Amino acid sequence: MSSDPWGRVDETGTVYVRTADGEQVVGSWQAGTPDEALAYFERKYEGLVVEIGLLEKRVQTTDLSAKDAQVAIDHIREQVDAHHAVGDLQALKARLDHLVATVESRREERKQQRAKQSEEARHSKEALVVEAEELAQSDQWRAAGERLRALVDTWKGLPRLDRKSDDELWHRFSHARSAFSKRRKAHFAQLDAQREEARRTKERLVAEAEALSGSADWGPTAARYRELMAEWKAAGRAQREHEDDLWNRFRGAQDVFFAARSSVFAERDAEQTENLKLKEELAEEAERLLPITDLKAARAAFRSINERWEAIGHVPRDARPRVEGRMHTVDRALQDAEETEWRRTNPEARARAAGLTGQLQAAVDKLQGQIETARTQGNTARADKLQKELEGRQALLDQALKGLQEFGG
Structure with a gap:
């Protein structure tokens, strides 16, 4: 019989292993010596030790799933429980139990990690949905469209949630994109319609502009072209393929x-x-008539100058007030001279002026007499009042005398 601390071989070749529950039959060995039998089953044990060691390393260093790890543990445990090896089987069971605890701990960690990732994914997707719904109302068509496409790529890179939550968020996200696309499509359809209307309007404006291009009615036609330009600007832009050609025409x-x-x-x-x-030369000729000494000759000369003036025609608009003003100055001087001469030679006017002067002189003489009487009587207040009235009448008399002098005395 042969034995070691963990097993033995009896006389019949039966191999036993020692366990906490007593000896367990490992198997029967008839092919050689008992030592060879123990060595064979000890190698079986060493194989289990190596297999457990490799599994422990995989659990610690790889992403082996808890499910696969548990299958591997159960497979080894079946071999250990079958007692087909000689060695410290209890130690192997303890290592397997510890490995089970490690796998369970890793399972819980991964569960928590997945839960955290799922919550983060939920928040991320909810944020994407909120942004998409805001973008759905934007009129920045290009920028918003590009951003929505970027949001789709971001969404695809996020983990899926539970089916119900994921479907609800995706429905909102998809609805926002559809709403934006619908609004953008309607906007550009309206824009196309406006550009088509602008094209028709501008074709009409071009036709009229081309019809007017040969007109010699300068003022009204230029004014109409300004109106056409205002209508052109108000019409808006036509389609790109038409706009430049229409504008060039x-x-x-x-x-x-x-x-x-x-x-x-x-x-x-x-x-x-x-x-x-020519008119400046005539104006200079007219100005040489001043001052007027011979009214009749000056009037005849001015009439001749004015006839030549009217025959010349238009001058530049900006120079017209200046040159015409010089002629008007001479004309006014002639009119003033004629009026003075008329007053001087008009008998009725001279008689009226003389009569007025006589009346004012009589009033002044009368007031002077009243003032002397009042002062003699000591009535100073009345004398002062009459003196003020005298001053007013004297001023009128002075003006009348001056006017009378214009009539020659």
């Missing part, structure tokens, strides 16, 4: 008209500049 028609007008105006400006030179 519209602008081209205006250029034709305004180039022709500029050519005509340039000729007219040259003519008016020459007219101005």
